[in-house]
Amino acid sequence: MESRNISQELEVIIHSKRIPNALIFESDGSETELKVSLEFAKKILLSSETNPVIQNKIIKDINALSYPDLHIVFPIPISNNKKKDLYDFHYNNWSSMAIESGLKVSMSKWKESSGYGNKQPIINIDSIRSLIKKLSIAPFYSNYRIIIIWMAERMNEEASNMLLKTIEEPGNKTVFILLTDDIRKLLPTIISRCQIISCGERKKNNDILKNSEFESLFSELMRSAFQSNRSSKSLAELVNWSRGIGKMDKQDAQGFFKYSIEVLRQAYLKNIEINELVSFTPSTEFNFTAFSKFITEKNIEALSSGFENAIYESKRNVKLSMIATDIAFKTTKLIHGG
Secondary structure (H helix, E strand, O other): OOHHHHHHHHHHHHHHOOOOOEEEEEEOOOOOHHHHHHHHHHHHHHHOOOOHHHHHHHHHHHHOOOOOOEEEEOOEOOOOOOOOOOHHHHHHHHHHHHHHOOOOOOHHHHHHHHOOOOOOOEEOHHHHHHHHHHHOOOOOOOOOEEEEEOOHHHEOHHHHHHHHHHHHOOOOOEEEEEEEOOHHHOOHHHHOOOEEEEEOOOOOOOHHHOOHHHHHHHHHHHHHHHHOOOOHHHHHHHHHHHHHHHOOOHHHHHHHHHHHHHHHHHHHHHHOOOHHHOOOOOOOOOOHHHHHOOOOOOOHHHHHHHHHHHHHHHHOOOOHHHHHHHHHHHHHHHHOOO
Protein backbone atom coordinates (compact mmCIF):
# COMPACT_ATOMS: atom_id res chain seq x y z
CA MET A 1 0.00 0.00 0.00
CA GLU A 2 1.49 3.35 -0.98
CA SER A 3 1.86 6.20 1.55
CA ARG A 4 -0.87 8.31 -0.01
CA ASN A 5 -3.30 5.40 0.19
CA ILE A 6 -2.45 4.90 3.85
CA SER A 7 -3.09 8.61 4.41
CA GLN A 8 -6.41 8.35 2.59
CA GLU A 9 -7.42 5.36 4.71
CA LEU A 10 -6.54 7.22 7.90
CA GLU A 11 -8.34 10.36 6.69
CA VAL A 12 -11.50 8.29 6.26
CA ILE A 13 -11.16 7.13 9.86
CA ILE A 14 -10.67 10.71 11.10
CA HIS A 15 -13.64 12.12 9.15
CA SER A 16 -15.88 9.27 10.23
CA LYS A 17 -15.33 10.39 13.84
CA ARG A 18 -15.35 6.70 14.72
CA ILE A 19 -11.74 6.23 15.71
CA PRO A 20 -10.91 2.67 16.83
CA ASN A 21 -9.41 2.37 20.28
CA ALA A 22 -6.68 0.07 18.93
CA LEU A 23 -4.91 -0.18 15.59
CA ILE A 24 -1.95 -2.12 14.24
CA PHE A 25 0.33 -0.49 11.67
CA GLU A 26 2.23 -3.29 9.95
CA SER A 27 5.48 -2.13 8.36
CA ASP A 28 7.07 -3.45 5.20
CA GLY A 29 10.55 -2.59 6.54
CA SER A 30 10.67 0.91 5.02
CA GLU A 31 10.85 2.49 8.51
CA THR A 32 7.99 4.91 7.79
CA GLU A 33 5.44 3.58 10.27
CA LEU A 34 6.47 5.91 13.14
CA LYS A 35 6.09 8.98 10.94
CA VAL A 36 2.71 7.76 9.66
CA SER A 37 1.47 7.06 13.19
CA LEU A 38 2.54 10.50 14.43
CA GLU A 39 0.75 12.22 11.54
CA PHE A 40 -2.34 10.20 12.42
CA ALA A 41 -1.97 11.20 16.09
CA LYS A 42 -1.79 14.88 15.09
CA LYS A 43 -5.01 14.60 13.10
CA ILE A 44 -6.83 12.89 15.95
CA LEU A 45 -5.72 15.52 18.46
CA LEU A 46 -6.40 18.44 16.10
CA SER A 47 -9.85 17.12 15.15
CA SER A 48 -11.31 18.17 18.49
CA GLU A 49 -9.37 21.43 18.90
CA THR A 50 -10.39 24.82 17.42
CA ASN A 51 -8.02 27.13 19.30
CA PRO A 52 -5.15 28.04 16.88
CA VAL A 53 -2.68 28.54 19.74
CA ILE A 54 -3.32 25.04 21.11
CA GLN A 55 -3.31 23.60 17.58
CA ASN A 56 0.18 25.03 17.02
CA LYS A 57 1.32 23.65 20.36
CA ILE A 58 0.03 20.19 19.45
CA ILE A 59 1.94 20.21 16.16
CA LYS A 60 5.13 21.62 17.70
CA ASP A 61 5.16 19.25 20.68
CA ILE A 62 4.36 16.12 18.64
CA ASN A 63 7.18 17.01 16.23
CA ALA A 64 9.45 17.23 19.28
CA LEU A 65 8.00 13.96 20.68
CA SER A 66 7.17 15.83 23.88
CA TYR A 67 3.37 16.23 23.79
CA PRO A 68 2.10 15.15 27.24
CA ASP A 69 -0.96 13.27 25.92
CA LEU A 70 1.20 11.24 23.51
CA HIS A 71 2.96 8.23 25.01
CA ILE A 72 5.52 6.20 23.04
CA VAL A 73 6.61 2.83 24.43
CA PHE A 74 9.60 1.00 22.93
CA PRO A 75 11.95 -1.93 23.65
CA ILE A 76 14.68 -1.39 26.23
CA PRO A 77 17.67 -3.45 27.41
CA ILE A 78 16.93 -5.18 30.70
CA SER A 79 19.45 -4.56 33.47
CA ASN A 80 17.69 -5.88 36.61
CA ASN A 81 17.67 -2.30 37.86
CA LYS A 82 14.05 -1.34 38.57
CA LYS A 83 14.64 2.33 37.78
CA LYS A 84 16.39 1.62 34.48
CA ASP A 85 14.03 -1.16 33.39
CA LEU A 86 11.31 1.31 32.35
CA TYR A 87 10.92 2.93 28.95
CA ASP A 88 10.63 6.29 30.74
CA PHE A 89 14.29 6.09 31.82
CA HIS A 90 15.42 5.71 28.19
CA TYR A 91 12.93 8.08 26.59
CA ASN A 92 15.26 11.05 26.02
CA ASN A 93 17.82 8.83 24.28
CA TRP A 94 15.19 7.13 22.14
CA SER A 95 13.37 10.33 21.15
CA SER A 96 16.68 12.03 20.24
CA MET A 97 17.57 9.06 18.05
CA ALA A 98 14.15 9.16 16.39
CA ILE A 99 14.28 12.90 15.66
CA GLU A 100 17.87 12.75 14.37
CA SER A 101 16.83 9.88 12.07
CA GLY A 102 13.96 11.90 10.61
CA LEU A 103 11.54 9.48 12.33
CA LYS A 104 12.86 6.61 10.17
CA VAL A 105 13.80 4.41 13.09
CA SER A 106 15.04 0.84 13.29
CA MET A 107 16.28 -1.50 15.99
CA SER A 108 19.84 -1.29 14.66
CA LYS A 109 19.76 2.53 14.90
CA TRP A 110 18.36 2.35 18.42
CA LYS A 111 20.97 -0.17 19.60
CA GLU A 112 23.77 1.80 17.98
CA SER A 113 22.71 5.12 19.51
CA SER A 114 21.98 3.67 22.95
CA GLY A 115 25.37 2.02 23.38
CA TYR A 116 23.85 -1.00 25.15
CA GLY A 117 25.97 -3.51 23.27
CA ASN A 118 24.56 -6.92 22.40
CA LYS A 119 21.64 -6.83 24.85
CA GLN A 120 18.38 -7.65 23.07
CA PRO A 121 15.85 -4.91 23.95
CA ILE A 122 12.33 -6.00 24.91
CA ILE A 123 9.13 -4.34 26.09
CA ASN A 124 8.70 -5.65 29.61
CA ILE A 125 5.74 -5.70 31.97
CA ASP A 126 7.19 -2.86 34.07
CA SER A 127 7.08 -0.55 31.05
CA ILE A 128 3.43 -1.43 30.37
CA ARG A 129 2.64 -0.99 34.07
CA SER A 130 4.27 2.47 33.97
CA LEU A 131 2.17 3.35 30.90
CA ILE A 132 -1.05 2.26 32.62
CA LYS A 133 -0.20 4.43 35.62
CA LYS A 134 0.12 7.45 33.30
CA LEU A 135 -3.24 6.64 31.71
CA SER A 136 -4.92 6.82 35.10
CA ILE A 137 -4.28 10.59 35.06
CA ALA A 138 -6.66 12.85 33.13
CA PRO A 139 -5.38 14.24 29.77
CA PHE A 140 -3.39 17.46 30.05
CA TYR A 141 -4.64 19.36 27.00
CA SER A 142 -6.87 17.39 24.67
CA ASN A 143 -9.76 14.98 24.97
CA TYR A 144 -7.68 12.20 23.41
CA ARG A 145 -4.66 10.28 24.59
CA ILE A 146 -2.54 8.47 22.02
CA ILE A 147 -0.28 5.54 22.84
CA ILE A 148 2.22 4.38 20.22
CA ILE A 149 4.00 1.09 20.87
CA TRP A 150 7.05 0.87 18.60
CA MET A 151 8.19 -2.66 17.71
CA ALA A 152 5.22 -4.15 19.55
CA GLU A 153 6.32 -7.66 18.56
CA ARG A 154 9.10 -7.32 21.17
CA MET A 155 6.66 -7.38 24.07
CA ASN A 156 7.25 -10.36 26.30
CA GLU A 157 4.32 -12.56 27.31
CA GLU A 158 3.64 -10.78 30.61
CA ALA A 159 3.65 -7.36 28.94
CA SER A 160 1.41 -8.60 26.13
CA ASN A 161 -1.18 -9.97 28.53
CA MET A 162 -1.24 -6.77 30.58
CA LEU A 163 -1.59 -4.67 27.42
CA LEU A 164 -4.42 -6.92 26.23
CA LYS A 165 -6.42 -6.20 29.39
CA THR A 166 -5.83 -2.47 28.90
CA ILE A 167 -6.91 -2.55 25.26
CA GLU A 168 -10.08 -4.40 26.27
CA GLU A 169 -10.96 -1.57 28.70
CA PRO A 170 -9.07 1.44 27.30
CA GLY A 171 -10.95 4.32 28.83
CA ASN A 172 -12.69 7.12 26.97
CA LYS A 173 -10.90 8.54 23.91
CA THR A 174 -7.73 6.50 24.40
CA VAL A 175 -6.16 5.22 21.17
CA PHE A 176 -3.49 2.53 21.01
CA ILE A 177 -1.34 2.28 17.86
CA LEU A 178 0.88 -0.80 17.69
CA LEU A 179 3.76 -0.63 15.21
CA THR A 180 5.23 -3.94 14.08
CA ASP A 181 7.47 -5.46 11.43
CA ASP A 182 5.91 -8.90 11.96
CA ILE A 183 2.28 -9.05 13.02
CA ARG A 184 2.51 -12.82 13.44
CA LYS A 185 4.57 -12.34 16.60
CA LEU A 186 1.78 -10.45 18.38
CA LEU A 187 -0.73 -12.27 20.57
CA PRO A 188 -3.62 -13.36 18.34
CA THR A 189 -6.00 -12.05 21.00
CA ILE A 190 -4.42 -8.59 20.64
CA ILE A 191 -4.67 -8.76 16.85
CA SER A 192 -8.35 -9.63 17.09
CA ARG A 193 -9.05 -6.39 18.95
CA CYS A 194 -7.23 -4.08 16.55
CA GLN A 195 -7.96 -2.53 13.17
CA ILE A 196 -5.07 -3.41 10.88
CA ILE A 197 -3.40 -0.83 8.64
CA SER A 198 -0.69 -2.07 6.29
CA CYS A 199 2.17 0.40 5.72
CA GLY A 200 3.38 -1.52 2.69
CA GLU A 201 2.68 -4.72 0.79
CA ARG A 202 1.82 -7.33 3.38
CA LYS A 203 4.12 -10.30 3.21
CA LYS A 204 1.94 -13.18 2.06
CA ASN A 205 4.71 -15.74 1.78
CA ASN A 206 5.41 -17.57 4.99
CA ASP A 207 8.21 -20.03 4.35
CA ILE A 208 7.96 -21.64 7.77
CA LEU A 209 4.53 -23.01 6.80
CA LYS A 210 5.74 -24.67 3.61
CA ASN A 211 6.75 -28.02 5.05
CA SER A 212 4.61 -31.05 4.23
CA GLU A 213 6.52 -33.29 6.67
CA PHE A 214 5.80 -30.94 9.57
CA GLU A 215 2.20 -30.60 8.37
CA SER A 216 1.75 -34.37 8.51
CA LEU A 217 3.25 -34.54 12.01
CA PHE A 218 1.02 -31.71 13.22
CA SER A 219 -2.08 -33.23 11.62
CA GLU A 220 -1.31 -36.62 13.16
CA LEU A 221 -0.97 -35.09 16.63
CA MET A 222 -4.22 -33.15 16.38
CA ARG A 223 -6.21 -36.04 14.90
CA SER A 224 -5.09 -38.38 17.71
CA ALA A 225 -5.76 -35.67 20.31
CA PHE A 226 -9.32 -35.17 19.02
CA GLN A 227 -10.08 -38.89 18.96
CA SER A 228 -8.42 -39.79 22.26
CA ASN A 229 -11.60 -39.52 24.34
CA ARG A 230 -13.33 -42.03 22.07
CA SER A 231 -10.59 -44.53 21.36
CA SER A 232 -7.80 -46.13 23.38
CA LYS A 233 -6.07 -46.69 20.05
CA SER A 234 -5.64 -42.91 19.73
CA LEU A 235 -3.83 -42.81 23.08
CA ALA A 236 -1.39 -45.39 21.75
CA GLU A 237 -0.98 -43.28 18.62
CA LEU A 238 -0.07 -40.28 20.79
CA VAL A 239 2.64 -42.35 22.48
CA ASN A 240 3.99 -43.49 19.10
CA TRP A 241 3.89 -39.90 17.84
CA SER A 242 5.97 -38.81 20.84
CA ARG A 243 8.51 -41.56 20.15
CA GLY A 244 8.76 -40.40 16.55
CA ILE A 245 9.52 -36.85 17.65
CA GLY A 246 12.10 -38.29 20.05
CA LYS A 247 14.04 -39.74 17.11
CA MET A 248 14.26 -36.42 15.26
CA ASP A 249 17.33 -34.25 15.02
CA LYS A 250 17.11 -31.54 17.70
CA GLN A 251 17.15 -28.65 15.21
CA ASP A 252 14.47 -30.33 13.10
CA ALA A 253 12.33 -30.82 16.20
CA GLN A 254 12.72 -27.17 17.13
CA GLY A 255 11.70 -26.27 13.58
CA PHE A 256 8.58 -28.40 13.99
CA PHE A 257 7.70 -26.72 17.30
CA LYS A 258 7.99 -23.29 15.64
CA TYR A 259 5.90 -24.52 12.72
CA SER A 260 3.19 -25.73 15.14
CA ILE A 261 3.03 -22.35 16.89
CA GLU A 262 2.50 -20.62 13.55
CA VAL A 263 -0.22 -23.06 12.39
CA LEU A 264 -2.06 -22.56 15.68
CA ARG A 265 -1.92 -18.78 15.24
CA GLN A 266 -3.12 -19.12 11.66
CA ALA A 267 -6.00 -21.33 12.80
CA TYR A 268 -7.06 -18.82 15.46
CA LEU A 269 -6.94 -15.94 12.97
CA LYS A 270 -9.13 -17.96 10.61
CA ASN A 271 -11.54 -18.75 13.42
CA ILE A 272 -11.99 -15.05 14.26
CA GLU A 273 -12.23 -14.25 10.53
CA ILE A 274 -9.13 -12.08 10.14
CA ASN A 275 -8.66 -13.78 6.79
CA GLU A 276 -6.29 -11.16 5.35
CA LEU A 277 -3.61 -12.50 7.72
CA VAL A 278 -4.23 -16.18 6.97
CA SER A 279 -1.63 -17.43 4.51
CA PHE A 280 -1.61 -21.15 5.36
CA THR A 281 -2.81 -23.55 2.68
CA PRO A 282 -2.53 -27.29 3.46
CA SER A 283 -0.43 -29.40 1.11
CA THR A 284 -1.73 -32.67 2.60
CA GLU A 285 -5.18 -33.95 3.57
CA PHE A 286 -5.11 -31.90 6.79
CA ASN A 287 -8.54 -30.22 7.14
CA PHE A 288 -7.32 -26.83 8.31
CA THR A 289 -10.74 -25.15 8.02
CA ALA A 290 -12.42 -27.70 10.30
CA PHE A 291 -9.48 -27.66 12.71
CA SER A 292 -9.52 -23.86 13.04
CA LYS A 293 -13.02 -23.97 14.55
CA PHE A 294 -11.56 -25.58 17.67
CA ILE A 295 -8.79 -23.00 18.21
CA THR A 296 -10.37 -20.30 20.31
CA GLU A 297 -9.53 -17.48 22.66
CA LYS A 298 -9.82 -19.98 25.51
CA ASN A 299 -7.04 -22.31 24.33
CA ILE A 300 -4.82 -20.51 21.80
CA GLU A 301 -2.31 -19.09 24.28
CA ALA A 302 -1.99 -22.29 26.31
CA LEU A 303 -1.56 -24.40 23.16
CA SER A 304 1.09 -22.03 21.78
CA SER A 305 2.86 -21.85 25.14
CA GLY A 306 3.20 -25.63 25.14
CA PHE A 307 5.25 -25.55 21.94
CA GLU A 308 7.18 -22.46 23.04
CA ASN A 309 8.14 -24.31 26.22
CA ALA A 310 9.16 -27.28 24.08
CA ILE A 311 11.67 -25.09 22.23
CA TYR A 312 13.07 -23.87 25.56
CA GLU A 313 13.32 -27.37 27.03
CA SER A 314 14.99 -28.77 23.91
CA LYS A 315 17.68 -26.08 24.15
CA ARG A 316 18.31 -27.32 27.70
CA ASN A 317 18.86 -30.81 26.27
CA VAL A 318 15.77 -32.37 27.83
CA LYS A 319 15.00 -35.61 25.97
CA LEU A 320 12.81 -34.93 22.93
CA SER A 321 10.59 -37.95 23.63
CA MET A 322 9.76 -36.55 27.09
CA ILE A 323 9.05 -33.10 25.63
CA ALA A 324 6.83 -34.59 22.92
CA THR A 325 4.90 -36.74 25.42
CA ASP A 326 4.21 -33.66 27.53
CA ILE A 327 2.99 -31.73 24.45
CA ALA A 328 0.81 -34.63 23.26
CA PHE A 329 -1.15 -35.03 26.49
CA LYS A 330 -1.39 -31.31 27.31
CA THR A 331 -2.64 -30.63 23.79
CA THR A 332 -5.22 -33.40 24.16
CA LYS A 333 -6.49 -31.88 27.40
CA LEU A 334 -6.68 -28.36 25.94
CA ILE A 335 -8.43 -29.48 22.75
CA HIS A 336 -11.13 -31.10 24.87
CA GLY A 337 -11.59 -27.98 26.99
CA GLY A 338 -9.40 -28.94 29.92
